[in-house]
Amino acid sequence: MEHSRKAMIIKPSATLSLTAKANQMKAEGIDVLGFSAGEPDFDTPSHIKDAAVDALLSGFTKYTPAAGTLELRKAIADDYREKGLKYDYEQIIVSNGGKHSLTNIFLAIINDGDEVIIPSPYWLTYPEIIKIVGGVPVIVRTIKENSFKVTRAELEAVYTEKTKAVIINSPSNPTGAVYSEEELKDIAEFVVSKNILVISDEIYEKLIYNDKKHISIASLGEEIFKRTIISSGLSKTYSMTGFRIGYTAAPRDIAKLISNIQSHSTSNPNSIAQKAAFAAIKGSQDCVVEMKKAFSERLDYICRRIEDIKYISAVKPEGAFYVFVDISKLLGKEINGKKIIDAVDFSDALLDSENCVVVPCNDFDFDDYIRLSYAISMEAIEKGMDRIESFINKYY
Ligand code: PLP
Secondary structure, eight states, X not given: OOOOHHHHTOOOOTTHHHHHHXXXXXXXXXXXXXXXXXXXXXXXXXXXXXXXXXXXXXXXXXXXXXXXXXXXXXXXXXHHHHTTOOOOGGGEEEESSHHHHHHHHHHHHOOTTOEEEEEESXXXXXXXXXXXXXXXXXXXXXXXXXXXXXXXXXXXXXXOTTEEEEEEESSXXXXXXXXXXXXXXXXXXXXXXXTOEEEEEOTTTTOBOSSOOOOOGGGXXXXXXXXXXXXXXXXXXXXXXXXXXXXXXXOHHHHHHHHHHHHHHTSSSOHXXXXXXXXXXXXXXXXXXHHHHHHHHHHHXXXXXXXXXXXXXXXXXXXXXXXXXXXXXXXXXXXXXEEOOSHHHHHHHHHHHHOEEOEEGGGGTOTTEEEEEOOSOHHHHHHHHHHHHHHHHHHO
Protein backbone atom coordinates (compact mmCIF):
# COMPACT_ATOMS: atom_id res chain seq x y z
CA MET A 1 0.00 0.00 0.00
CA GLU A 2 1.36 3.40 -0.90
CA HIS A 3 1.20 6.09 1.75
CA SER A 4 0.73 9.78 1.05
CA ARG A 5 3.38 10.92 -1.44
CA LYS A 6 3.27 14.39 0.11
CA ALA A 7 4.02 12.93 3.54
CA MET A 8 6.77 10.69 2.23
CA ILE A 9 8.81 13.53 0.75
CA ILE A 10 9.10 15.24 4.14
CA LYS A 11 12.71 15.18 5.21
CA PRO A 12 13.48 13.93 8.70
CA SER A 13 15.79 16.35 10.47
CA ALA A 14 19.52 15.58 10.09
CA THR A 15 20.07 16.82 13.62
CA LEU A 16 17.81 14.17 15.11
CA SER A 17 20.51 11.52 15.42
CA LEU A 18 22.84 14.06 17.00
CA THR A 19 20.18 15.05 19.54
CA ALA A 20 19.44 11.39 20.25
CA LYS A 21 23.15 10.75 20.84
CA ALA A 22 23.45 13.78 23.16
CA ASN A 23 20.38 12.64 25.12
CA GLN A 24 21.80 9.15 25.44
CA MET A 25 25.08 10.61 26.76
CA LYS A 26 23.17 12.72 29.29
CA ALA A 27 21.21 9.66 30.41
CA GLU A 28 24.55 7.96 31.03
CA GLY A 29 25.46 10.78 33.41
CA ILE A 30 27.86 12.61 31.06
CA ASP A 31 28.01 16.39 31.50
CA VAL A 32 26.75 17.42 28.03
CA LEU A 33 26.44 21.13 27.21
CA GLY A 34 24.15 22.29 24.46
CA PHE A 35 23.90 25.28 22.14
CA SER A 36 20.85 23.83 20.41
CA ALA A 37 18.02 25.53 22.35
CA GLY A 38 15.26 26.93 20.17
CA GLU A 39 13.43 28.47 23.10
CA PRO A 40 14.30 31.01 25.81
CA ASP A 41 15.70 29.51 29.00
CA PHE A 42 13.67 31.99 31.11
CA ASP A 43 10.59 30.93 32.99
CA THR A 44 7.27 32.16 31.59
CA PRO A 45 6.53 35.48 33.41
CA SER A 46 4.30 34.94 36.44
CA HIS A 47 1.47 37.29 35.37
CA ILE A 48 1.09 35.15 32.22
CA LYS A 49 1.02 31.93 34.21
CA ASP A 50 -1.49 33.48 36.64
CA ALA A 51 -3.82 34.32 33.75
CA ALA A 52 -3.69 30.67 32.65
CA VAL A 53 -4.49 29.50 36.20
CA ASP A 54 -7.39 31.97 36.45
CA ALA A 55 -8.74 30.76 33.10
CA LEU A 56 -8.65 27.19 34.31
CA LEU A 57 -10.19 27.89 37.71
CA SER A 58 -12.93 30.08 36.28
CA GLY A 59 -13.97 27.37 33.85
CA PHE A 60 -12.70 28.98 30.66
CA THR A 61 -12.16 25.49 29.35
CA LYS A 62 -14.51 25.13 26.40
CA TYR A 63 -14.39 25.75 22.65
CA THR A 64 -13.69 29.32 21.60
CA PRO A 65 -14.40 30.87 18.18
CA ALA A 66 -12.29 29.12 15.51
CA ALA A 67 -10.06 32.13 14.84
CA GLY A 68 -9.51 32.84 18.54
CA THR A 69 -11.33 34.86 21.18
CA LEU A 70 -12.52 38.32 20.26
CA GLU A 71 -10.55 39.91 23.11
CA LEU A 72 -7.28 38.32 21.99
CA ARG A 73 -7.77 39.08 18.29
CA LYS A 74 -8.60 42.68 19.20
CA ALA A 75 -5.53 42.91 21.46
CA ILE A 76 -3.30 41.69 18.62
CA ALA A 77 -4.95 44.08 16.13
CA ASP A 78 -4.46 46.97 18.63
CA ASP A 79 -0.79 46.03 18.93
CA TYR A 80 -0.42 46.22 15.14
CA ARG A 81 -2.33 49.51 14.95
CA GLU A 82 0.06 51.02 17.51
CA LYS A 83 2.83 50.12 15.08
CA GLY A 84 0.98 51.74 12.17
CA LEU A 85 -0.38 48.55 10.62
CA LYS A 86 -4.10 48.98 10.12
CA TYR A 87 -5.41 45.52 10.82
CA ASP A 88 -8.78 44.98 12.41
CA TYR A 89 -9.59 41.90 14.44
CA GLU A 90 -11.22 40.10 11.49
CA GLN A 91 -7.83 39.98 9.82
CA ILE A 92 -6.20 38.26 12.81
CA ILE A 93 -6.29 34.47 13.22
CA VAL A 94 -4.89 32.92 16.38
CA SER A 95 -3.47 29.42 15.95
CA ASN A 96 -1.60 26.76 17.88
CA GLY A 97 1.91 28.21 17.57
CA GLY A 98 3.79 29.98 14.81
CA LYS A 99 4.35 26.70 12.98
CA HIS A 100 0.62 26.14 12.83
CA SER A 101 0.04 29.70 11.59
CA LEU A 102 2.51 29.09 8.76
CA THR A 103 0.92 25.76 7.88
CA ASN A 104 -2.51 27.41 7.70
CA ILE A 105 -1.14 30.22 5.53
CA PHE A 106 0.31 27.83 2.96
CA LEU A 107 -2.83 25.67 3.03
CA ALA A 108 -4.81 28.80 2.23
CA ILE A 109 -2.68 30.10 -0.67
CA ILE A 110 -0.92 27.18 -2.39
CA ASN A 111 -2.22 25.11 -5.29
CA ASP A 112 -0.29 22.04 -6.48
CA GLY A 113 2.92 23.10 -8.21
CA ASP A 114 2.92 26.71 -6.97
CA GLU A 115 6.42 27.91 -6.17
CA VAL A 116 7.45 29.68 -2.99
CA ILE A 117 10.82 31.43 -2.89
CA ILE A 118 12.78 30.79 0.30
CA PRO A 119 15.98 32.76 0.85
CA SER A 120 18.64 30.53 2.39
CA PRO A 121 19.90 29.98 5.00
CA TYR A 122 16.33 29.38 6.14
CA TRP A 123 14.51 27.97 9.12
CA LEU A 124 14.35 24.30 8.20
CA THR A 125 10.57 23.99 8.56
CA TYR A 126 9.64 26.29 5.64
CA PRO A 127 10.40 23.92 2.75
CA GLU A 128 8.79 21.00 4.53
CA ILE A 129 5.49 22.83 5.15
CA ILE A 130 5.41 23.99 1.54
CA LYS A 131 5.92 20.43 0.33
CA ILE A 132 3.19 19.12 2.66
CA VAL A 133 0.64 21.41 1.01
CA GLY A 134 1.75 20.50 -2.54
CA GLY A 135 3.89 23.56 -3.25
CA VAL A 136 7.44 23.69 -4.56
CA PRO A 137 10.13 25.35 -2.44
CA VAL A 138 12.52 27.41 -4.58
CA ILE A 139 15.70 28.09 -2.67
CA VAL A 140 17.74 31.22 -3.33
CA ARG A 141 21.09 31.40 -1.57
CA THR A 142 22.11 34.67 0.03
CA ILE A 143 25.69 35.74 0.71
CA LYS A 144 27.69 36.46 3.83
CA GLU A 145 28.85 39.81 2.38
CA ASN A 146 25.23 40.98 2.52
CA SER A 147 24.70 39.52 6.01
CA PHE A 148 22.65 36.72 4.42
CA LYS A 149 19.82 39.07 3.46
CA VAL A 150 18.14 38.46 0.15
CA THR A 151 18.23 41.17 -2.52
CA ARG A 152 15.75 42.07 -5.23
CA ALA A 153 18.20 40.89 -7.90
CA GLU A 154 18.50 37.47 -6.24
CA LEU A 155 14.71 37.18 -6.13
CA GLU A 156 14.32 38.27 -9.76
CA ALA A 157 16.79 35.55 -10.76
CA VAL A 158 14.60 32.71 -9.47
CA TYR A 159 11.18 34.19 -10.26
CA THR A 160 9.02 32.18 -12.68
CA GLU A 161 5.40 32.26 -13.85
CA LYS A 162 4.66 29.74 -11.09
CA THR A 163 5.98 31.90 -8.23
CA LYS A 164 3.20 32.47 -5.73
CA ALA A 165 5.02 33.95 -2.77
CA VAL A 166 8.32 34.75 -1.12
CA ILE A 167 9.20 34.23 2.55
CA ILE A 168 11.02 36.90 4.55
CA ASN A 169 12.12 36.17 8.12
CA SER A 170 13.38 39.20 10.02
CA PRO A 171 15.00 38.82 12.53
CA SER A 172 16.17 35.58 11.03
CA ASN A 173 16.61 32.08 12.34
CA PRO A 174 19.46 31.02 11.92
CA THR A 175 21.44 34.22 11.11
CA GLY A 176 19.88 36.83 13.42
CA ALA A 177 19.91 39.27 10.48
CA VAL A 178 17.43 42.16 10.60
CA TYR A 179 16.29 43.81 7.36
CA SER A 180 16.42 47.60 7.08
CA GLU A 181 13.61 49.69 5.63
CA GLU A 182 15.59 50.23 2.40
CA GLU A 183 16.19 46.50 1.95
CA LEU A 184 12.52 45.73 2.55
CA LYS A 185 11.41 48.45 0.15
CA ASP A 186 13.33 46.75 -2.66
CA ILE A 187 11.71 43.42 -1.84
CA ALA A 188 8.29 45.08 -1.60
CA GLU A 189 8.74 46.58 -5.06
CA PHE A 190 9.58 43.15 -6.43
CA VAL A 191 6.50 41.58 -4.79
CA VAL A 192 4.16 44.31 -6.04
CA SER A 193 5.63 44.33 -9.55
CA LYS A 194 5.08 40.58 -9.88
CA ASN A 195 1.72 40.67 -8.09
CA ILE A 196 2.70 37.85 -5.72
CA LEU A 197 2.47 37.49 -1.93
CA VAL A 198 5.07 37.92 0.79
CA ILE A 199 4.94 35.78 3.92
CA SER A 200 6.65 37.78 6.61
CA ASP A 201 7.67 35.61 9.56
CA GLU A 202 8.06 38.10 12.39
CA ILE A 203 8.15 35.75 15.36
CA TYR A 204 11.42 37.31 16.65
CA GLU A 205 10.30 40.92 16.00
CA LYS A 206 10.69 42.03 19.62
CA LEU A 207 14.12 40.46 20.04
CA ILE A 208 16.47 43.00 18.45
CA TYR A 209 19.61 44.13 20.27
CA ASN A 210 20.87 47.30 18.68
CA ASP A 211 19.23 50.61 17.85
CA LYS A 212 17.53 49.12 14.83
CA LYS A 213 13.73 49.13 14.90
CA HIS A 214 11.81 46.18 13.57
CA ILE A 215 10.15 47.10 10.31
CA SER A 216 7.35 45.01 8.93
CA ILE A 217 7.30 44.88 5.15
CA ALA A 218 3.52 45.28 5.43
CA SER A 219 4.04 48.84 6.68
CA LEU A 220 5.67 50.05 3.45
CA GLY A 221 2.57 51.19 1.58
CA GLU A 222 -0.95 50.15 0.59
CA GLU A 223 0.11 47.92 -2.30
CA ILE A 224 2.49 45.77 -0.26
CA PHE A 225 0.10 45.75 2.72
CA LYS A 226 -2.48 44.04 0.47
CA ARG A 227 0.06 41.39 -0.52
CA THR A 228 1.58 40.65 2.90
CA ILE A 229 0.69 37.86 5.28
CA ILE A 230 2.38 38.21 8.66
CA SER A 231 3.07 35.12 10.73
CA SER A 232 4.01 35.73 14.33
CA GLY A 233 3.49 34.40 17.82
CA LEU A 234 4.27 34.59 21.49
CA SER A 235 6.52 31.54 21.90
CA LYS A 236 9.84 33.37 21.79
CA THR A 237 9.01 36.89 23.07
CA TYR A 238 7.31 35.76 26.25
CA SER A 239 9.01 32.42 26.75
CA MET A 240 5.70 30.65 26.07
CA THR A 241 6.76 27.86 23.72
CA GLY A 242 4.62 25.24 25.48
CA PHE A 243 1.46 27.37 25.35
CA ARG A 244 1.39 27.04 21.54
CA ILE A 245 0.03 30.43 20.53
CA GLY A 246 0.87 31.89 17.14
CA TYR A 247 -1.07 34.27 14.95
CA THR A 248 -1.51 35.51 11.41
CA ALA A 249 -2.38 38.98 10.15
CA ALA A 250 -3.65 38.78 6.59
CA PRO A 251 -5.83 40.36 3.93
CA ARG A 252 -9.49 39.69 4.72
CA ASP A 253 -10.12 37.01 2.10
CA ILE A 254 -7.07 35.00 3.17
CA ALA A 255 -7.90 35.43 6.87
CA LYS A 256 -11.38 34.02 6.17
CA LEU A 257 -9.91 30.99 4.38
CA ILE A 258 -7.51 30.33 7.25
CA SER A 259 -10.33 30.57 9.77
CA ASN A 260 -12.37 28.04 7.74
CA ILE A 261 -9.42 25.66 7.49
CA GLN A 262 -8.70 25.92 11.19
CA SER A 263 -12.34 25.36 12.13
CA HIS A 264 -12.09 21.90 10.56
CA SER A 265 -8.60 20.99 11.76
CA THR A 266 -8.05 22.09 15.36
CA SER A 267 -11.41 23.86 15.96
CA ASN A 268 -9.66 26.65 17.85
CA PRO A 269 -6.47 27.43 19.75
CA ASN A 270 -6.36 26.26 23.36
CA SER A 271 -8.73 28.38 25.47
CA ILE A 272 -6.44 28.61 28.52
CA ALA A 273 -3.43 29.55 26.43
CA GLN A 274 -5.48 32.31 24.78
CA LYS A 275 -6.14 33.92 28.18
CA ALA A 276 -2.42 33.70 28.95
CA ALA A 277 -1.65 35.26 25.55
CA PHE A 278 -4.02 38.14 26.24
CA ALA A 279 -2.20 38.80 29.53
CA ALA A 280 1.15 38.70 27.72
CA ILE A 281 0.11 41.27 25.13
CA LYS A 282 -1.84 43.61 27.38
CA GLY A 283 0.32 43.25 30.51
CA SER A 284 3.60 44.90 31.48
CA GLN A 285 6.35 44.48 28.90
CA ASP A 286 9.12 44.67 31.54
CA CYS A 287 9.66 40.92 31.22
CA VAL A 288 10.59 41.37 27.54
CA VAL A 289 12.97 44.22 28.38
CA GLU A 290 14.72 42.06 30.99
CA MET A 291 15.00 39.07 28.69
CA LYS A 292 16.36 41.25 25.90
CA LYS A 293 19.00 42.68 28.21
CA ALA A 294 20.23 39.20 29.12
CA PHE A 295 20.21 38.06 25.47
CA SER A 296 22.11 41.17 24.42
CA GLU A 297 24.87 40.56 27.00
CA ARG A 298 25.15 36.93 25.97
CA LEU A 299 25.32 37.90 22.29
CA ASP A 300 28.18 40.33 22.90
CA TYR A 301 30.04 37.70 24.89
CA ILE A 302 29.58 34.88 22.40
CA CYS A 303 30.66 37.13 19.49
CA ARG A 304 33.82 38.19 21.36
CA ARG A 305 34.67 34.54 21.97
CA ILE A 306 34.11 33.63 18.32
CA GLU A 307 36.44 36.45 17.25
CA ASP A 308 39.15 35.03 19.51
CA ILE A 309 38.89 31.43 18.30
CA LYS A 310 40.95 30.56 15.25
CA TYR A 311 39.37 29.45 11.95
CA ILE A 312 35.75 30.32 12.82
CA SER A 313 33.84 33.53 12.15
CA ALA A 314 30.34 34.98 12.19
CA VAL A 315 28.48 38.03 10.97
CA LYS A 316 27.28 39.69 14.18
CA PRO A 317 23.55 39.01 14.53
CA GLU A 318 21.16 41.84 15.35
CA GLY A 319 18.19 39.84 16.59
CA ALA A 320 16.63 36.46 17.52
CA PHE A 321 18.95 34.32 19.72
CA TYR A 322 21.25 32.49 17.32
CA VAL A 323 24.71 32.97 15.88
CA PHE A 324 25.42 31.48 12.45
CA VAL A 325 29.04 30.39 12.55
CA ASP A 326 31.24 29.76 9.50
CA ILE A 327 33.26 26.56 10.04
CA SER A 328 34.32 26.08 6.40
CA LYS A 329 37.99 26.40 7.33
CA LEU A 330 37.64 23.40 9.66
CA LEU A 331 36.43 20.99 6.99
CA GLY A 332 38.57 18.41 5.17
CA LYS A 333 40.54 17.41 8.27
CA GLU A 334 40.68 13.86 9.62
CA ILE A 335 39.80 13.53 13.30
CA ASN A 336 40.16 10.17 15.05
CA GLY A 337 40.13 8.31 11.75
CA LYS A 338 37.08 10.12 10.32
CA LYS A 339 37.23 12.82 7.67
CA ILE A 340 35.25 15.94 8.61
CA ILE A 341 33.37 16.65 5.41
CA ASP A 342 30.56 18.89 6.58
CA ALA A 343 28.89 20.50 9.59
CA VAL A 344 27.22 17.25 10.64
CA ASP A 345 30.62 15.50 10.84
CA PHE A 346 32.09 18.47 12.68
CA SER A 347 29.23 18.58 15.21
CA ASP A 348 29.49 14.84 15.75
CA ALA A 349 33.24 15.00 16.40
CA LEU A 350 32.75 17.97 18.76
CA LEU A 351 30.14 16.03 20.70
CA ASP A 352 32.33 12.93 20.93
CA SER A 353 35.40 14.84 22.00
CA GLU A 354 34.06 17.64 24.21
CA ASN A 355 30.46 16.67 25.10
CA CYS A 356 29.23 19.85 23.45
CA VAL A 357 26.15 20.03 21.20
CA VAL A 358 25.84 22.54 18.33
CA VAL A 359 23.36 22.55 15.44
CA PRO A 360 24.87 21.67 12.05
CA CYS A 361 23.22 23.87 9.43
CA ASN A 362 22.96 21.26 6.65
CA ASP A 363 19.17 21.40 6.97
CA PHE A 364 19.31 25.20 6.76
CA ASP A 365 21.02 24.82 3.34
CA PHE A 366 24.55 25.65 4.57
CA ASP A 367 26.56 22.52 5.31
CA ASP A 368 29.66 24.50 6.29
CA TYR A 369 27.98 26.44 9.10
CA ILE A 370 26.82 25.64 12.62
CA ARG A 371 24.20 27.47 14.66
CA LEU A 372 24.86 28.42 18.27
CA SER A 373 21.83 29.39 20.34
CA TYR A 374 22.39 31.74 23.25
CA ALA A 375 19.03 30.98 24.81
CA ILE A 376 21.03 29.19 27.51
CA SER A 377 22.60 30.54 30.70
CA MET A 378 25.75 32.67 30.56
CA GLU A 379 27.53 29.99 32.57
CA ALA A 380 26.62 27.35 29.99
CA ILE A 381 27.72 29.66 27.17
CA GLU A 382 31.10 30.28 28.84
CA LYS A 383 31.74 26.58 29.39
CA GLY A 384 30.49 25.67 25.92
CA MET A 385 32.72 28.23 24.21
CA ASP A 386 35.67 26.89 26.23
CA ARG A 387 34.89 23.43 24.89
CA ILE A 388 34.64 24.59 21.28
CA GLU A 389 37.92 26.48 21.66
CA SER A 390 39.74 23.54 23.21
CA PHE A 391 38.41 21.20 20.47
CA ILE A 392 39.72 23.48 17.72
CA ASN A 393 43.05 23.98 19.48
CA LYS A 394 43.41 20.24 19.96
CA TYR A 395 42.78 19.17 16.35
CA TYR A 396 43.67 22.15 14.15
N1 PLP B 1 9.35 30.83 12.76
C1 PLP B 1 10.65 30.72 13.08
C2 PLP B 1 11.66 31.45 12.26
C3 PLP B 1 11.05 29.94 14.18
O1 PLP B 1 12.35 29.85 14.48
C4 PLP B 1 10.06 29.25 14.92
C5 PLP B 1 10.45 28.35 16.02
O2 PLP B 1 11.55 27.89 16.14
C6 PLP B 1 8.72 29.41 14.54
C7 PLP B 1 8.41 30.20 13.45
C8 PLP B 1 7.58 28.69 15.21
O3 PLP B 1 7.46 28.86 16.55
P1 PLP B 1 6.31 28.16 17.39
O4 PLP B 1 5.58 27.19 16.52
O5 PLP B 1 6.99 27.50 18.53
O6 PLP B 1 5.39 29.28 17.86
